[in-house]
Amino acid sequence: MRIKDTAPAAAPRRGRPRSPEVRERILAATEELLSEGGFQAVTVEAVAARAGVAKTSLYRWWPNRAAVALDCVSARMTPIADEAGMGGFRERFRRQLKATIRLLNSPQGQAILALIGAKQTDPALAQSYSEQIARPRRAQTRMLLQQATRAGEIAAGTDPDVFLDAIYGPLYYRKVVSGEPVTDEFIDRIVDAAFIAFGAKPGAE
Amino acid sequence: MRIKDTAPAAAPRRGRPRSPEVRERILAATEELLSEGGFQAVTVEAVAARAGVAKTSLYRWWPNRAAVALDCVSARMTPIADEAGMGGFRERFRRQLKATIRLLNSPQGQAILALIGAKQTDPALAQSYSEQIARPRRAQTRMLLQQATRAGEIAAGTDPDVFLDAIYGPLYYRKVVSGEPVTDEFIDRIVDAAFIAFGAKPGAE
Amino acid sequence: MRIKDTAPAAAPRRGRPRSPEVRERILAATEELLSEGGFQAVTVEAVAARAGVAKTSLYRWWPNRAAVALDCVSARMTPIADEAGMGGFRERFRRQLKATIRLLNSPQGQAILALIGAKQTDPALAQSYSEQIARPRRAQTRMLLQQATRAGEIAAGTDPDVFLDAIYGPLYYRKVVSGEPVTDEFIDRIVDAAFIAFGAKPGAE
Amino acid sequence: MRIKDTAPAAAPRRGRPRSPEVRERILAATEELLSEGGFQAVTVEAVAARAGVAKTSLYRWWPNRAAVALDCVSARMTPIADEAGMGGFRERFRRQLKATIRLLNSPQGQAILALIGAKQTDPALAQSYSEQIARPRRAQTRMLLQQATRAGEIAAGTDPDVFLDAIYGPLYYRKVVSGEPVTDEFIDRIVDAAFIAFGAKPGAE
DNA sequence: CGGTAACCGAGACGGTACGTCCCGTCTTAGT
DNA sequence: ACTAAGACGGGACGTACCGTCTCGGTTACCG
Numbered sequence: 001m002r003i004k005d006t007a008p009a010a011a012p013r014r015g016r017p018r019s020p021e022v023r024e025r026i027l028a029a030t031e032e033l034l035s036e037g038g039f040q041a042v043t044v045e046a047v048a049a050r051a052g053v054a055k056t057s058l059y060r061w062w063p064n065r066a067a068v069a070l071d072c073v074s075a076r077m078t079p080i081a082d083e084a085g086m087g088g089f090r091e092r093f094r095r096q097l098k099a100t101i102r103l104l105n106s107p108q109g110q111a112i113l114a115l116i117g118a119k120q121t122d123p124a125l126a127q128s129y130s131e132q133i134a135r136p137r138r139a140q141t142r143m144l145l146q147q148a149t150r151a152g153e154i155a156a157g158t159d160p161d162v163f164l165d166a167i168y169g170p171l172y173y174r175k176v177v178s179g180e181p182v183t184d185e186f187i188d189r190i191v192d193a194a195f196i197a198f199g200a201k202p203g204a205e
Numbered sequence: 206m207r208i209k210d211t212a213p214a215a216a217p218r219r220g221r222p223r224s225p226e227v228r229e230r231i232l233a234a235t236e237e238l239l240s241e242g243g244f245q246a247v248t249v250e251a252v253a254a255r256a257g258v259a260k261t262s263l264y265r266w267w268p269n270r271a272a273v274a275l276d277c278v279s280a281r282m283t284p285i286a287d288e289a290g291m292g293g294f295r296e297r298f299r300r301q302l303k304a305t306i307r308l309l310n311s312p313q314g315q316a317i318l319a320l321i322g323a324k325q326t327d328p329a330l331a332q333s334y335s336e337q338i339a340r341p342r343r344a345q346t347r348m349l350l351q352q353a354t355r356a357g358e359i360a361a362g363t364d365p366d367v368f369l370d371a372i373y374g375p376l377y378y379r380k381v382v383s384g385e386p387v388t389d390e391f392i393d394r395i396v397d398a399a400f401i402a403f404g405a406k407p408g409a410e
Numbered sequence: 411m412r413i414k415d416t417a418p419a420a421a422p423r424r425g426r427p428r429s430p431e432v433r434e435r436i437l438a439a440t441e442e443l444l445s446e447g448g449f450q451a452v453t454v455e456a457v458a459a460r461a462g463v464a465k466t467s468l469y470r471w472w473p474n475r476a477a478v479a480l481d482c483v484s485a486r487m488t489p490i491a492d493e494a495g496m497g498g499f500r501e502r503f504r505r506q507l508k509a510t511i512r513l514l515n516s517p518q519g520q521a522i523l524a525l526i527g528a529k530q531t532d533p534a535l536a537q538s539y540s541e542q543i544a545r546p547r548r549a550q551t552r553m554l555l556q557q558a559t560r561a562g563e564i565a566a567g568t569d570p571d572v573f574l575d576a577i578y579g580p581l582y583y584r585k586v587v588s589g590e591p592v593t594d595e596f597i598d599r600i601v602d603a604a605f606i607a608f609g610a611k612p613g614a615e
Numbered sequence: 616m617r618i619k620d621t622a623p624a625a626a627p628r629r630g631r632p633r634s635p636e637v638r639e640r641i642l643a644a645t646e647e648l649l650s651e652g653g654f655q656a657v658t659v660e661a662v663a664a665r666a667g668v669a670k671t672s673l674y675r676w677w678p679n680r681a682a683v684a685l686d687c688v689s690a691r692m693t694p695i696a697d698e699a700g701m702g703g704f705r706e707r708f709r710r711q712l713k714a715t716i717r718l719l720n721s722p723q724g725q726a727i728l729a730l731i732g733a734k735q736t737d738p739a740l741a742q743s744y745s746e747q748i749a750r751p752r753r754a755q756t757r758m759l760l761q762q763a764t765r766a767g768e769i770a771a772g773t774d775p776d777v778f779l780d781a782i783y784g785p786l787y788y789r790k791v792v793s794g795e796p797v798t799d800e801f802i803d804r805i806v807d808a809a810f811i812a813f814g815a816k817p818g819a820e
Numbered sequence: 821c822g823g824t825a826a827c828c829g830a831g832a833c834g835g836t837a838c839g840t841c842c843c844g845t846c847t848t849a850g851t
Numbered sequence: 852a853c854t855a856a857g858a859c860g861g862g863a864c865g866t867a868c869c870g871t872c873t874c875g876g877t878t879a880c881c882g
Contacts, residue, residue: 016851016853038326043842054855059844113325116382120322121245130384138383161385162375162394169375170367172382177321178343179335180366189367197398220831221873227833250863259834264865425826426878432828450736455868464829469870526792527735530728531655540794548793571795572785572804579785580777582792587731588753589745590776599777607808630857631847637859660837669860674839821882828877838867846859851852 018061025051026058030072035107039114042069066118066125073111074132089148090195096141097171097187104175116176138164155200166194223266230256231263235277240312244319247274271323271330278316279337294353295400301346302376302392309380321381343369360405372399428471435461436468440482445517449524452479476528476535483521484542499558500605506551507581507597514585526586548574565610577604633676640666641673645687650722654729657684681733681740688726689747704763705810711756712786712802719790731791753779770815782809 029050033041044065048055062068103109112133119126141164148154154163170190174180234255238246249270253260267273308314317338324331346369353359359368375395379385439460443451454475458465472478513519522543529536551574558564564573580600584590644665648656659680663670677683718724727748734741756779763769769778785805789795 019853022854040326044844045842048855052855054857055844056846056856057854060853064844117322117325119384120318120381121243126384134383159394162391162398165375165378165383165391166371166395166398169378170370171374172378173370173374176325176381177377178339178370179324179331186367186370189364190371193367193371193399193402197401219829219875221833223832248863249865257834260865261835261867262833265832269865423826424880425824426880427827429827448736453868454870462829464831465870466830466872467828470827474870523735527732529794530732530791531653536794544793569804572801572808575785575788575793575795575801576781576805576808579788580780581784583780583784583787586735586791587787588749588780589734589741596777596780599774600781603777603781603809603812606812629849629855631859633858658837659839667860670839671841671861672859675858679839823880823882825880826878828875830874830876831872832874833870833872835869835871836867837869839865841862841864843861843863844859845861846857848856848858849854850856851854 022051022053022057023061026053026068027072027075029053030068031076034069034072034111034114038110039066039069039118044068063124066115066122067128069111070115070125070128070132073108073115074136077108077112077133089144089151089153090191092144093148093167093194094187094191096144097167097191098184100168100171101175101182101187113176141168152200153195154198158198163194163198166197167191227256227258227262228266231258231273232277232280234258235273236281239274239277239316243312243315244274244323249273268329271320271327272333274316275320275330275333275337278313278320279341282313282317282338294349294356294358295396297349298353298372298399299392299396301349302372302396303389305373305376306380306387306392318381346373357405358400359403363403368399368403371402372396432461432463432467433471436463436478437482437485439463440478441486444479444482444521444524448520449476449479449528454478473534476525476532477538479521480525480535480538480542483518483525484546487518487522487543499554499561499563500601502554503558503577503604504597504601506554507577507601508594510578510581511585511592511597523586551578562610563605564608568608573604573608576607577601637666637668637672638676641668641683642687642690644668645683646691649684649687649726649729653725654681654684654733659683678739681730681737682743684726685730685740685743685747688723688730689751692723692727692748704759704766704768705806707759708763708782708809709802709806711759712782712806713799715783715786716790716797716802728791756783767815768810769813773813778809778813781812782806 026047029047030042033046033050042065044055044058047053047065047068048058058068062071104113115125115129115133119129138161142160145154145158145160145163149156149158167190171182171187174182174186231252234252235247238251238255247270249260249263252258252270252273253263263273267276309318320330320334320338324334343366347365350359350363350365350368354361354363372395376387376392379387379391436457439457440452443456443460452475454465454468457463457475457478458468468478472481514523525535525539525543529539548571552570555564555568555570555573559566559568577600581592581597584592584596641662644662645657648661648665657680659670659673662668662680662683663673673683677686719728730740730744730748734744753776757775760769760773760775760778764771764773782805786797786802789797789801
């Protein structure tokens, strides 16, 4: 996605430069449509009409509507608040998971879920999602885990991906796959289980 | 979905009865298309053409292509092999998860993933998925958990949904959300973690 | 049309006889639909539904919707009022033409016009129209012409079809072809012209 | 119909201009279908397929198949040959009527009759027919009448519409309504009658 | 008086065409 | 070179009716 942003090399870049206002209008229109009718309301024609922009201008910079929506979400997505310093890491992980749930329940989250849905049948979108959404978020959460490990609350040799999947997995599973509600109590239990399984043994050195 | 199958009560069933052959041809065609081109090859027109059936016959019984694909998958989905009697429950859960991964990697699984994708923006489909796919499978895996609990390998008070989400969640999360590969080693670690967290304490009675 | 009414010969007619109530309900429903939405509202399905009758019962007795509408009109069409005895024949012809215009402007007439329209591309309907509508009406008007001839108001050798087409033709032409309005004054002039052209010469014997 | 052809004013005409070739291909395909299977062969899908054109290109410029057929006929219809200078006006009117009959008997005429039929139940088509076919033809024939009037063969005060309806009406009536054949002799008699009724009186000044 | 033939309701079925939505490409002209 | 505008070929949608075909149930006639 957004392949054309990174020009092939140091081409001299002649002609009129890209209008930043156009990009802004497109992303704003996309955001509106996303929150009004979900991803399936984000058609190229609707975005172009709403943004007062030609379809050409969309296709010039994005390969398809999914890329636009993804760009919109990733450009505007709230970064994960760290909310550091309060309580132990178990509590901080709980807060992070609960913040994630709140995000997924918001209109934004609706868009994210729609993108997750769409990428199941769109490999290019899947890769973009991975690069622009999944990995950056994982990098952020991984930092909290490193702190917890350094603080001796998580066992030293723990594979960070296994740990993080163990706590985020059940949450997304309910939200995306099974459709069962995700309660705070459920999150507590999942985090507790992770701390039992991966927590540093008290006597261990 | 398939609302019309279960008549409200003992309606006298007048008129020409539904042809089972038509239903069969439709599901067969759907299955073929599903394995050839994934869910996005399952268009109503393609299914009708392949099945030698009128489009109206499809719309008479299913509201849209997703419902057809779902019916196809749920009617033909390999039930979870129990493979009982071999080894401890930890090993049996591992085998179940690995079978799930194999299923999700198959053309069938491609269809299931596509349905999971589509249901993110289609509440009716979401409900059907829940009823026809998610709950039946959960019921099956829950039985294995009960056996494990009775056998004293899982702690008595464990909430079955929490336990099952704790092992299936990470798997689906990788497959559906993050897109990271799911290795056998990953499954082993996740199951191990669950048995640490929810396993019966040796000395406990 | 209504081919099946006249059984091939004196077939013994076994089995349940045709229900007259069904025919009545069908024609009544057709009449309603005709006056509500014109001929194009008279679909087989709509008639059947409105009449509380199976489509089969329609197709058993009529080959298509046009035949039903035609049957409806011809069975219910107001016969041409003779209004005899008042005034000369010129006046009587004027009254007949004006009555015809009133008929064509009524919902019934809408149906007749629709049938005239439909028969342009349906030879079978054209023939039925000719037999069930056109010729009977022509026979009626011809009688008035005969009286006028006998009374010495129309020249003796006049071809009745030429005379009648000369007065009905302009009327229908405006209504069916050109779409121009048909005023009473127009009718007066046309009838006058016909009486000039075909009227008996005063001195002639 | 064809509303969009005549832009409201001097709109700057942005965007890709309408391809005249597409219009041509559509009308040609329509003409073929019209002469092969009559108006009912002119389906939007058939026209599009035959013309090698997308259905959307049809719907972009015409509201329905009737409008296309009408456009086809009006764009290609043989103008009424004047055949001036030969014989008196009575003879010239006869020739015009006979040419009209020949036209109505041709495949073109079949199309015109089909349109006359269709417009009985389609007000928009009726208006278009009136504007694009009826009035232009009437304007042409009216000119001949004017000449005849100036030449002193038709009485001075004659209402042109009454006269023209008096000669064209019976012709169309037979063709469209009653279905009786239109012979040359019939035409002769009708024209004669009109000249008796509306002809200039020899001694009149 | 019991068969049975034709009626009637209901509605499934294969099919044609409809008119619409949106896609992604393209051709203009204007800036 | 970028933009707005929009025509174009195309694919699929979901709907409306068509005319045919089972079904089960219901009469009237005829043997």
